[in-house]
Amino acid sequence: MTPDQIESAVAAAMPQAIEELKRLAAIPSVAFPGHPEEPVYAAAAVVEELVRSVGLPHVQQVAVEGSFPAIYGEAPAPPGAPTVLLYAHYDVQPAGDLAAWRTPPFEPTLIDGKLFGRGCADDKSGVISHIAALRTFQGRFPVGIKVIIEGQEEYAGERLESFVERNPELLRADAIVVADSGNPRVGDPAVTTSLRGMAAFTIEVRTLREAVHSGSFGGAAPDALAALMRMLTALHDENGDIRVPGLPRGSFLGQGPSEEEFRKTAGVADGVSLVGSGSLADRLWASYAITVTGLDVPTVSGAVNAVQPVARARVTVRVPPSGDPKTTVNAVVEFLRQVAPWGVQVSFGDFTVGSGFQADSGGKARAALNRAMERAFGRPPRDVGAGGSIPLVNTLLKQYPAAEILLFGAEDEDAAIHAPNERLDLEELRRVATAEALFLHELGGPSALGV
Template identity: 45%
Template structure:
């Protein structure tokens, strides 16, 4: 019987067993922290502008960790043009489910060293947090899986496949091909994606929704070539001005998205305190928040549109001419339930229909990613809620994530019968992708225990 069919139980693990695993986790955590520090020292930036030998070295380090955690069948695998991924396996006992544990070992570029309070690839502890690029996103996820396997040891009662990707930070370009190539190798009843966030320090979260994504480049053209701004200005508006007017139509006066055809999902049952949000997002004093309704709805269950790139003459090299054309890259986050193709068509219709002053508007499609909505009451989700509550001593909060993890839709397509759990190693102070990225060490220890409890609960539930 698969875990998705098993009957839930509130008393599968006695309290002394839970406390025994808690003690094991505490005893193992010093070594796990050292292993995390060693991973952070490897600058495994998957962006092609960086040395990819470091990504290969990071994969080799993950291989050693998984073998040390009791997995004998560990391989570095890839597909053409793909980065090295690590897959380690341990077969399921008779009648027990198999759990796929996902994380990624590649990291974002560090940015300017001057923005960091300590070197990005030299792990440094301050105030109970370990700072360094990848310390949270997502080398802590790797350590969560390794730690759970070490804590359970030979008492692991489920089959486990650990899949540690090497190109998530560049959009997982070969992920779908990898899944289809190694479909049987990665097949599982439950998939645990350790690449999300918790609600707050001391309060765990289970990610039940993710926004989808479409992006595009919109170009506005008004002239065949640049002309003198003094001789022709006044009768013709330059392309950057008209592009600005076009972009401004994407939101109403309150800051809500104003594109017909982009859907909203129901509002979440929890909300963000505005002062906390402003601090977490580093909003400047006096800047009014955009949109209406709960902050969590604006972040998780409603569409959002941002300009993430802009091509126009640089200030330093500007001449006194009317610019003939300008372009912007738009990133659109989609509410759960939104079809990406329909969203792209709605955005295109809006942009073409609001061409200012008859300017020539061209829209070029970019990436697309489907949103995700997890069932809140599946057996696997109930097991995760119990495990998190045991580890933290408080019930987890169902949270959404405003960002996108498009490969989850790929997992569901290839494994439609699998239960997917999106769990957290990060917290609101983690600054993933930014300078001074960090992981809270106390929270990471709780994540390790929670995953060990989850695996044992899934084994008992089978």
């Protein structure tokens, strides 16, 4: 195929790809504890069907210990051609507050060229971009292909890491495409070269056997919620910088967003200041960040006049690529122990850790991707970092040190992943699928892209 034929084939197949994305995104495949498992298995079945549809001679579901199945497919490399591994995940974040959604989260809704719904971007767009790119070749692939699409990345993704370590030959490849990231803005191509790692835990503070009347006991009885609030606010100084010893601010050499762009994308309210010190690229991509992501306390609507005996919080720490998540979480836990007031009882549990990633300067595969993305987007890609973590990436880096790992995808900073009203720009999906198909074509032979 020629590059022109590839572009035309992807464009012609987009209506089918969009319908497949709608079908997949309509399945509430939330792989978190407490959510029904049946939809996750249903999503796995649909993904297996989609992977089979592109002409790979071998496709199967593979069991992942303690997790949901992954979908694996492969096609042998033509003589002398490299092998490319394509990764994505089919599980999604919980919908969260349904009242905050403008459209039902699991009823994909098309509005002005954007598809709204949970998972439309993160990461079912990654699944569909792989499918659309592979379908272009009608089973005659220019490189060897391996596909792995997992079912529990959003919660406890380290389970696939163990699978990779136990099955090293299954996923061995010369280049690895991770379709679980995206561009700063629609139409602004980027390759993610830096990922922060992640550590998370639950903290519980206990002060009383049971709740007591705030009128009779308030003022002397220790309030567990008040103690927890004091501990959590102690994590940051007045400027918003982290106070935990041993977690210094880092630096990112590439260009980050402007403050105006960031405020707009993040939806920062008028008059509210940003927090932390250093450039935005430093704060977002190269430094530690601590966020309280959940609290177990009485609701305002259900509040009673009582001193609380117990309070719990979920705390997430983002770790720069050079940091160690386990050391980091130990430092944060020890700090919270030290600042606990009034001798309260403190316990920690439900720990999760994931390592970060820092790409090297790139080789043949990155050069091929640069040319492909320039043709698909009309401009060359730039390097960006990402504040999120993808647990599998660092394991792939360690397991296959000779492979080039390339992170790009159809998400963008306005896609509202992990938030209400998640959406995907469908033109961005077309450009990314085109870039991936052109990349596979380019990597399989001499340069023919004409850029």
